[in-house]
Amino acid sequence: GAGVSQSPSNxxxxxxxxxxxxxxxxxxHTALYWYRQRLGQGLEFLIYFQGNxxxxxxxxPSDRFSAxxxxxxxxxxxxxxxxxxxxxxxLCASSVDGLVGPQHFGDGTRLSIL
Amino acid sequence: xxxxxxxxxxxxxxxxxTVTLSCTYDTSESDxxxxxxxxxxxxxxxxxxxxxxxxxxxxxxxxFSVNFQKAxxxxxxxxxxxxxxxxxxxxxxxxxxxxxxxxxxxxGTRLKVLA
Numbered sequence: 129g130a131g132v133s134q135s136p137s138n139x140x141x142x143x144x145x146x147x148x149x150x151x152x153x154x155x156x157h158t159a160l161y162w163y164r165q166r167l168g169q170g171l172e173f174l175i176y177f178q179g180n181x182x183x184x185x186x187x188x189p190s191d192r193f194s195a196x197x198x199x200x201x202x203x204x205x206x207x208x209x210x211x212x213x214x215x216x217x218x219l220c221a222s223s224v225d226g227l228v229g230p231q232h233f234g235d236g237t238r239l240s241i242l
Numbered sequence: 243x244x245x246x247x248x249x250x251x252x253x254x255x256x257x258x259x260t261v262t263l264s265c266t267y268d269t270s271e272s273d274x275x276x277x278x279x280x281x282x283x284x285x286x287x288x289x290x291x292x293x294x295x296x297x298x299x300x301x302x303x304x305x306f307s308v309n310f311q312k313a314x315x316x317x318x319x320x321x322x323x324x325x326x327x328x329x330x331x332x333x334x335x336x337x338x339x340x341x342x343x344x345x346x347x348x349x350g351t352r353l354k355v356l357a
Contacts, residue, residue: 173344187344235285235286
């Protein structure tokens with residue numbers, strides 16, 4: 129596709145369930161970022177992938193959060209045993225590289241934990 | 243640690259007028275990038291303008307320009323001839339050029355454009 133694609137657009141789930149969010153970056157983009165945006169807040173960095181290098185996981189808030197990316201393709205963000213404070217919009221961005229290329233964002237997944 | 247501060251939670255501007263959004267940051271790095279992103283209600287973040295710290299000249303993109311004051315660590319965004327479509331959340335962001343590619347975002351300024 130022409131842009132970054134995220135799915136689902138919206139996800140409602142019960143507390144304690146696991147959720148998986150998907151990000152399909154722009155083809156050829158080696159860098160991929162995940163952010164969390166709570167209501168009325170700025171973007172909170174979660175994790176960064178650059179090519180085949182080890183990801184920067186320094187923003188993951190707890191061990192319930194994990195993310196994977198195979199090569200330069202799709203990434204999935206998994207949240208286990210969801211809590212109400214996990215409710216937020218999860219944004220994915222990709223860039224042609226992590227150096228000078230600007231980030232291109234997807235529309236995000238709005239996650240609501242009941 | 244690097245931080246980005248946007249002290250104006252909300253701003254209003256009359257259509258066709260000019261508005262300036264403030265951003266300050268803190269870093270010990272000498273080289274870095276600064277960005278302004280726009281987030282309309284549709285949620286998608288859109289890059290408005292980018293400034294490289296080693297460049298003295300202020301970046302401009304059509305009606306959007308920045309006032310980059312490196313010594314003061316200030317990076318304000320000026321929107322000229324404001325249009326209804328400019329209404330959105332605006333986020334200032336910082337990223338060093340080396341060491342880490344992690345972006346640091348401010349908390350945003352909501353811009354309202356009045357007809």
